[in-house]
Amino acid sequence: MAPCPRSDAMALQPPRITRLSTPAQPPQMGSNVSVSCEAESALPELTLLYWLGNGSFVEQLQPNVREGAVREETCGSLATLRRDLHFTPFSFQDLSTNFTCVALSPSGVDIRKLQWVPFGADPSNEGGGMG
Structure with a gap:
């Protein structure tokens, strides 16, 4: 007999990135630097949490960048x-790389871009458009 489907409505919700810590x-x-990405999921066993750099898996980037293991708390x-x-x-090349955290499950996807605060910039000033 097949297992019963989850009746929990949360199982249909896509994963949600809740925090990006820099x-x-x-x-x-x-210097050695670490950043972390946290996501909530109702389907943790089917959810992938990973980092991309310029749209590629970070393992394909420079050798100084690596992902840690996924940790889970229920x-x-x-x-x-x-x-x-x-x-x-951390290198100058890392500063100019677009890093993205991705949470992916069968119910959807959420992404969050890592934004390095430029030296001397005011992080509360989320300035303007493209022109």
Whole structure:
């Protein structure tokens, strides 16, 4: 007999990235830096959490960038997944790479772009458009 489908409406919800943690200060060139991405999912066993750099898997980037293991914490019907991205060491090339955290499950996808705060910039000033 086939297992019963989940009656939980949350199972139909796509995963949701809830937090992207970066250092409080812009990273210093040559220092070791880690950032983390957290996502909630009602289907943790079917959810992938991974990082992309310029649209490619980070393993295909420079050798100083690597993903950590996915960590999972269950709370009620939702699970929180967390995956770190490690820069050993941080380089100028990393500053100009577009990193994206992706949470993907059969019920949908959520993405969050990593934005490095430029040196000397005010992070509360989310300035303007393209022209």
